[in-house]
Amino acid sequence: MALDIKKLLEKYYDGDTSLEEERTLKQFFQNGDVPAHLQSHAAQFGYFANARKEQPSLTFNHELALMLDPPKKGPVQQFGGWLIRIAAGLTLLVVGFGAGWMFQSKQEGSEGLMALSGKENAEVTEMKKVLAFEQMNSTSASERIHAVNQSYDISEADRDITQLLINTLNFDPNVNVRLAACQALTHFAGETEVKEALIQSLAIQTDPNIQISLIESLVAIREKRAVEQFEQLARNQEVLDVVRLKATEGANRLNADV
Amino acid sequence: MPLNMDLQAFNQRILPVQGRLFRLAQMFLRNREEAEDAIQDVFLRLWTNRQQLESYQSVEALAVQMTKNLCLDRLKSHDKQKTTRDADMVAMQAADASPYRQAENNDSAGLMHRLISELPEQQRLVLHLRDVEEYTLEEIEEVTGLSNTNIRTILSRARQKLRENYLKAENYGTGY
Structure with a gap:
């Protein structure tokens, strides 16, 4: 074996070996048991075999793909882009006009302006239905808040609606609905009964958010009769400090308003 | 999309050679990053001239030549930089x-x-x-x-x- 290798090596250095013979040499020197006198050849063949295993890094392919892709897209896509842009613009115009025309003709045709007041009535009944006391368990809080907020659209308050809102303010189990009712009621604060209801409610409410909201509303509408209630609140040890401060401040402001 | 096919065909012909070109460049430049950079350059040139590739008998031979020339060019410019930078x-x-x-x-x-x-x-x-x-x-x-x-x-x-x-x-x- 070693003799063969020696012959092969001679042939190799003369540049006369075939690929097959060179592979034999590489394999021979890759194996651990190389005789000492041939050891000096090992580094060379070992290097060749190892160098063959080198590969570009993993990110290289990715970078290459990125690099080759843009030139491919460049000039072609720009042309396509123009066409697509024009087409998209036209489509948008057509759709816009179409939708506008359809919307208009629909309004003119079936419902008309007279329906608007009817619509408002429908809203009111809808709102009454949702906020009705016996319904409170079957409707969700967000539904009731929505109903309360519908009252903003109503231009003239009637007793039914304000009474409904007052009930909601006082008895709704959900804080957020009560808060919404409180805010909605400030819109109707011109009504005397609403003012009274707000003052009375302040005595009932225990949630600090609503207490503060009520105090602010009453101060905003300059309801002097609330001063007494404010002072009571300010003295109440069970009430949150912030609320008591707010109440004192509110009382002072109403008093100073004279 | 014929252009897309083109890229695919290009990749099919060139990517298998990638390792060889990389090792060649590494042999010349003795630096991994520079070798990658060089063959990236080669691929880009091949890609931009892809229409002419059909007329070559062996794309691999062409790519190897290009890599060799590019690496030698880079080595030369490196040497020049060195000489001008340091007189001594x-x-x-x-x-x-x-x-x-x-x-x-x-x-x-x-x-x-x-x-x-x-x-x-x-x-x-x-x-x-x-x-x-x-x-x-x-x-x-x-x-x-x-x-x-x-x-x-x-x-x-x-x-x-x-x-x-x-x-x-x-x-x-x-x-x-």
Whole structure:
């Protein structure tokens, strides 16, 4: 074996070996048991075999793909882009006009302006239905808040609606609905009964958010009769400090308003 | 999308050669990043000239030639930069030689790499193509344009020279 290798090596250095013979040499020197006198050849063949295993890094392919892709897209896509842009613009115009025309003709045709007041009535009944006391368990809080907020659209308050809102303010189990009712009621604060209801409610409410909201509303509408209630609140040890401060401040402001 | 197909076809023809081109560039430039950069350049050039690729018999041979030329160009411009940057070339080389070479001598692969890069350019290329990449003589002919006998001679010289230099370096190293 070693003799063969020696012959092969001679042939190799003369540049006369075939690929097959060179592979034999590489394999021979890759194996651990190389005789000492041939050891000096090992580094060379070992290097060749190892160098063959080198590969570009993993990110290289990715970078290459990125690099080759843009030139491919460049000039072609720009042309396509123009066409697509024009087409998209036209489509948008057509759709816009179409939708506008359809919307208009629909309004003119079936419902008309007279329906608007009817619509408002429908809203009111809808709102009454949702906020009705016996319904409170079957409707969700967000539904009731929505109903309360519908009252903003109503231009003239009637007793039914304000009474409904007052009930909601006082008895709704959900804080957020009560808060919404409180805010909605400030819109109707011109009504005397609403003012009274707000003052009375302040005595009932225990949630600090609503207490503060009520105090602010009453101060905003300059309801002097609330001063007494404010002072009571300010003295109440069970009430949150912030609320008591707010109440004192509110009382002072109403008093100073004279 | 015919253009898309084109990229696919291009990848199919070129990507298998990628490793070979990379190793060739690494052999010349002796630096992984620079080698990757160089073959990226080669691929880009091939891609931009893809219409003409059909007329070449072997895209691989072309790519190998391009890689070789590009690497040699880069090496030349490196050398120029070095000369202009430092007038006192001799002093720099001397300073550069000892720690760097000693570090390289520490592993035989590094030493081999250095010894190969000290061979004349043609010997380097032929030796690499044959002994690392295992090209047939015909394939080397295609890349280099040299005759069969010429290639054998160059190969023989390169192998002998490499061994000679290796023994010298080893004796020098161990005798020290």
